[in-house]
Amino acid sequence: MTTPQPRELPRQLAALRQRADAAAVAAGRLPTDVKILLATKTQSAARIIEALQAGYNLIGENRVNEVVEKARELAAFAPTTHFIGHLQSNKIGQVLPLVSCIQTVDSADLASKLSNRSVDAGRVMDVFLQVNVSGEDSKSGLTPQRAPEVAAYIATLPGVRLTGYMTVGLNSPDAAAVQAGYLQLAHMRDELKLDGARQLSMGMSGDFELAIACGATMVRLGSAAFGARAVR
Numbered sequence: 001m002t003t004p005q006p007r008e009l010p011r012q013l014a015a016l017r018q019r020a021d022a023a024a025v026a027a028g029r030l031p032t033d034v035k036i037l038l039a040t041k042t043q044s045a046a047r048i049i050e051a052l053q054a055g056y057n058l059i060g061e062n063r064v065n066e067v068v069e070k071a072r073e074l075a076a077f078a079p080t081t082h083f084i085g086h087l088q089s090n091k092i093g094q095v096l097p098l099v100s101c102i103q104t105v106d107s108a109d110l111a112s113k114l115s116n117r118s119v120d121a122g123r124v125m126d127v128f129l130q131v132n133v134s135g136e137d138s139k140s141g142l143t144p145q146r147a148p149e150v151a152a153y154i155a156t157l158p159g160v161r162l163t164g165y166m167t168v169g170l171n172s173p174d175a176a177a178v179q180a181g182y183l184q185l186a187h188m189r190d191e192l193k194l195d196g197a198r199q200l201s202m203g204m205s206g207d208f209e210l211a212i213a214c215g216a217t218m219v220r221l222g223s224a225a226f227g228a229r230a231v232r
């Protein structure tokens, strides 16, 4: 009798988990301090269910319509869903009931609107402040100069709970430059000392081990888990 091959995705996810664990240990941290969030944009619900069944239940979506489209099929598997794309305030109402955290709060105005909608819905929504540590124009997020003021403001709002900080790192082969951005975000969290705001969502497929070395508590993995995405 031949042993069935483990399916490809669970094996891939286990390999990524091992790499994250090793990076944590190398940095003198506990593997359990680093969560893997699967960036599931463009993946079908069926494909996401494979990952959920393998025990990876933290997922992130970039587009409100994808959250909405997949929600019904995924509901039975009870994923923890974070929103990790740019959020337009007119879509807050759609995304709010379907996610447990919005990682991409990048203005006082968005925070305030989220606060109002959450209060109306009788919820307290976890949010991360998105900071643009790389300074690239193509990226969303507050400048590191503005971020502390907006973080302090969010901490005063009802209906939202600031639980961390998120950044999309510099897209560069220059590891030292990428690292500088991640260390800047970790430093900001430590300086702000806001109650309960401990998470650092940073690092993607190409640089997650570096991000873990800099203190990431959540890495967002897409292509390393699911393979290259179709261009769209």
Ligand SMILES: *Cc1c(COP(=O)(O)O)cnc(C)c1O
Residues within 6 Å of the ligand: 039, 041, 062, 084, 085, 168, 204, 205, 206, 220, 221, 222, 223, 224
């Ligand atoms: C797509 C995406 C990721 C994952 O990117 P990969 O390089 O495929 O791992 C992480 N974070 C955000 C915000 C994304 O949009």
